[in-house]
Amino acid sequence: MIIRKLFKFENAHIVRGCSSEKCRSSVHGHSYKIELLFESNFLDNGQMVYDFGLMKQNMKALVESFDHAIAIWSGDNAEYVKDMKKHSARWVELPVSPSAEQFSRVIFLMIDKLLQLTTSVNGEKEVKLSSVIVHETQTGYAQCFVDDAYSKQMGTIALEDIVFSQDVKEEWADSELFEKMKRGEKFLNPLSV
Ligand SMILES: Nc1nc2c(c(=O)[nH]1)N=C([C@H](O)[C@H](O)COP(=O)(O)OP(=O)(O)OP(=O)(O)O)CN2
Numbered sequence: 348m349i350i351r352k353l354f355k356f357e358n359a360h361i362v363r364g365c366s367s368e369k370c371r372s373s374v375h376g377h378s379y380k381i382e383l384l385f386e387s388n389f390l391d392n393g394q395m396v397y398d399f400g401l402m403k404q405n406m407k408a409l410v411e412s413f414d415h416a417i418a419i420w421s422g423d424n425a426e427y428v429k430d431m432k433k434h435s436a437r438w439v440e441l442p443v444s445p446s447a448e449q450f451s452r453v454i455f456l457m458i459d460k461l462l463q464l465t466t467s468v469n470g471e472k473e474v475k476l477s478s479v480i481v482h483e484t485q486t487g488y489a490q491c492f493v494d495d496a497y498s499k500q501m502g503t504i505a506l507e508d509i510v511f512s513q514d515v516k517e518e519w520a521d522s523e524l525f526e527k528m529k530r531g532e533k534f535l536n537p538l539s540v
Contacts, residue, residue, distance in 0.1 A: 350396045354381045356414035360445040380482035389472035400540040408519045418445035442508035447483040451491035455479040465534040
């Protein structure tokens with residue numbers, strides 16, 4: 348069975364090198380809709396694959412890191428990167444250009460890592476991240492599956508190369524969340540949310 352949870356954020360970017368002239372040459376924003384799809388052949392003690400309420404803890408915090416922020420590609424023009432960081436308190440620096448495709452891969456990697464590090468306490472079993480869908484506009488979206496997330500052809504993305512600004516981190520319940528993930532520390536789901 349597959350379940351899905353929708354999150355939303357507003358984010359600005361430039362996608363260098365793409366065919367769409369407006370997209371590659373002007374900072375612009377989108378109202379993103381992010382779908383996280385999880386699958387399992389089992390149900391937990393509440394007869395659910397994975398309680399939606401649990402997804403509104405660290406998973407939501409990670410996805411909403413992008414809200415009212417600018418997504419910056421670390422390979423962009425150095426002066427542009429410096430100025431964006433200077434003039435925006437909320438930014439996320441990515442080792443890839445922030446196309447819908449790369450957004451979906453980045454979010455897949457983060458949520459997959461978090462899920463792997465999280466111990467469930469309500470009978471959840473063999474829950475896997477099935478895919479991540481990033482709706483960039485009302486008409487265009489990218490869907491990332493596990494093979495896409497870890498694809499060498501598309502370029503390996505390392506969590507170590509994703510950087511959140513201080514203002515973004517301070518909004519998390521645990522400002523060390525991402526550092527802990529990168530160190531491979533374990534997380535325990537709460538008994539009740
Ligand atoms: N495959 C992709 N194509 C495009 C992406 C992308 O991430 N992946 N991104 C863009 C731009 O960000 C652009 O702002 C969105 O393009 P588009 O879908 O053309 O947006 P519109 O709102 O103009 O779409 P309409 O269907 O015409 O309303 C470009 N391409």
